[in-house]
Amino acid sequence: MIGLVIVSHSPKIAEGIVELCYEMVDEEIKIIPAGGTKDGRIGTDPIRIKEAIEKVYDEDGVGIIVDIGSSLMNAELAIELLEEKVRKKVIILDTPIVEGSISVAVQAYISNNMEDVLKAAEEARTTKKLQEQP
Amino acid sequence: MASTSLLLEIVRNMSKNIIENKELLTELDRAIGDSDHGINMAKGFSAVHEKLGEMEGKDWGYILKTIAMTLISTVGGASGPLYGTAFLRAAKVVEGKGKIDRKDVINMFHEAIEGIKMRGKSDQGDKTMLDALIPAFETLKSAYEEGEDSKIAFKRAEESALKGVEYTKTIIARKGRASYLGERSIGHQDPGATSSYILIKSINQVLEKN
Ligand SMILES: Nc1ncnc2c1ncn2[C@@H]1O[C@H](COP(=O)(O)OP(=O)(O)OP(=O)(O)O)[C@@H](O)[C@H]1O
Numbered sequence: 001m002i003g004l005v006i007v008s009h010s011p012k013i014a015e016g017i018v019e020l021c022y023e024m025v026d027e028e029i030k031i032i033p034a035g036g037t038k039d040g041r042i043g044t045d046p047i048r049i050k051e052a053i054e055k056v057y058d059e060d061g062v063g064i065i066v067d068i069g070s071s072l073m074n075a076e077l078a079i080e081l082l083e084e085k086v087r088k089k090v091i092i093l094d095t096p097i098v099e100g101s102i103s104v105a106v107q108a109y110i111s112n113n114m115e116d117v118l119k120a121a122e123e124a125r126t127t128k129k130l131q132e133q134p
Numbered sequence: 135m136a137s138t139s140l141l142l143e144i145v146r147n148m149s150k151n152i153i154e155n156k157e158l159l160t161e162l163d164r165a166i167g168d169s170d171h172g173i174n175m176a177k178g179f180s181a182v183h184e185k186l187g188e189m190e191g192k193d194w195g196y197i198l199k200t201i202a203m204t205l206i207s208t209v210g211g212a213s214g215p216l217y218g219t220a221f222l223r224a225a226k227v228v229e230g231k232g233k234i235d236r237k238d239v240i241n242m243f244h245e246a247i248e249g250i251k252m253r254g255k256s257d258q259g260d261k262t263m264l265d266a267l268i269p270a271f272e273t274l275k276s277a278y279e280e281g282e283d284s285k286i287a288f289k290r291a292e293e294s295a296l297k298g299v300e301y302t303k304t305i306i307a308r309k310g311r312a313s314y315l316g317e318r319s320i321g322h323q324d325p326g327a328t329s330s331y332i333l334i335k336s337i338n339q340v341l342e343k344n
């Protein structure tokens with residue numbers, strides 16, 4: 001089953017998103033928060049991200065969802081630090097962290113297919129919340 | 135030829151200066167960022183300082199790689215992966231070397247800058263650390279080409295880095311937290327450019343003493 005890592009500067013955001021996802025899917029799918037730094041500061045930490053990827057790792061693939069600023073840099077760095085076998089299976093999903101994580105978790109749970117997951121991530125990025133105004 | 139004991143003295147001085155400037159760097163980041171650059175850098179370089187003993191007697195590559203991994207695992211903001219990648223790329227150039235020459239210095243500095251550009255998807259003019267590092271590197275390179283020694287070359291590089299810091303006051307931030315501010319980032323100097331200046335100054339201070 002595809003695994004997911006939620007990377008936010010705020011540990012509370014990352015944990016909250018995981019909580020929201022688990023309202024929709026069950027524990028069969030591994031979703032791990034990697035928020036904040038090791039010593040509890042706001043920020044992102046490539047070592048924590050790397051460890052989270054290793055924890056959720058599965059041959060079906062791993063998706064990472066990031067928030068702002070250094071989260072992307074640190075996710076990319078974390079991927080570079082992984083061993084080859086794991087690295088090949090990891091992908092960063094370009095999607096809003098709250099909506100995207102939920103869409104992606106549900107999609108991964110339903111179809112367990114990375115291409116579908118990428119589509120779900122993309123869709124969450126372009127979906128409008130309000131109808132077009134006349 | 136530069137030995138690893140000189141390198142360790144430089145690293146010690148970098149740590150000291152970054153820790154001493156924690157407030158300044160945080161204050162600069164308060165104006166156009168999230169007020170943590172000094173905290174992040176001081177965390178990173180305190181951890182580096184603690185590893186000085188372990189780095190004793192090791193080669194240039196090992197020392198630079200240790201610094202890189204320490205920064206990567208302790209800093210917690212953008213400056214962690216950026217400086218971490220810079221040190222990691224520099225380490226590759228001098229793997230296994232006990233002594234290095236000017237050519238190595240140029241190659242290390244070049245690789246470090248390329249590493250930051252790659253990691254940050256950024257370049258000169260974005261109002262980042264690169265605005266201090268790139269002019270410093272160019273000055274250093276031409277000083278060496280003119281046959282100057284490292285003391286003079288780094289003295290000039292420090293001056294260029296400082297000019298680069300001043301220049302960041304005049305431009306709009308395109309990368310990092312400060313880019314959220316757009317036009318309002320003008321008038322403020324970039325915290326990362328300032329920490330880069332401090333690091334280059336730290337090299338220079340040690341060279342002057344030796
Ligand atoms: N993409 C980038 N390329 C080069 N330098 C950058 C980039 N983004 C940020 N910086 C540099 O990093 C400095 C800020 O470092 P700091 O330690 O405060 O990280 P931060 O921006 O708070 O990180 P985060 O994105 O986690 O909030 C900036 O002043 C700038 O010089």
Ligand SMILES: [Mg+2]
Pocket residue numbers: 163167168169170171211311
């Ligand atoms: Mg900051």
